[in-house]
Amino acid sequence: MRIGDAAAAAGTTPRALRFYEERGLLPPPRRTATGQREYGPDEVARVRVIRELLALGLTVEDLRGVADRIGVLVENPRRRCGPPDSDIPGSGVIDRRIAALDAEIDRLTRLRAGLAQHSYEQS
Numbered sequence: 001m002r003i004g005d006a007a008a009a010a011g012t013t014p015r016a017l018r019f020y021e022e023r024g025l026l027p028p029p030r031r032t033a034t035g036q037r038e039y040g041p042d043e044v045a046r047v048r049v050i051r052e053l054l055a056l057g058l059t060v061e062d063l064r065g066v067a068d069r070i071g072v073l074v075e076n077p078r079r080r081c082g083p084p085d086s087d088i089p090g091s092g093v094i095d096r097r098i099a100a101l102d103a104e105i106d107r108l109t110r111l112r113a114g115l116a117q118h119s120y121e122q123s
Contacts, residue, residue: 006039010047017047023060024067025050045074057101062093 003014010017017037020026026046029037049070053063063070 001039003037006044009044025063049073
């Protein structure tokens with residue numbers, strides 16, 4: 001299927017597919033004789049996994065580090081990631097993202113407390 005059909009099937013846009021390809025998340029697709037990108041069900045499934053991981057809070061940079069392992073989740077969506085101390089490249093990406101989110105939540109909580117204190121002092 002052509003890029004527009006593949007994007008629609010994956011719930012995204014052709015621009016996003018090109019972006020994922022540029023970033024190394026999506027391998028370069030086959031090309032037709034006229035040079036148009038051609039996608040199959042495997043690529044659409046991979047894009048769906050990429051979108052799900054991004055929606056869960058992982059970043060494109062997080063996924064770039066484990067792009068070679070995205071196919072594992074396509075084949076087995078319920079598979080768990082390896083332990084953070086594993087020798088598998090990219091293992092621990094979820095734990096690192098959770099730690100980053102926890103740090104950001106802590107920072108925002110402190111910021112909120114400071115603003116709230118300032119607000120009460122103004123009253």
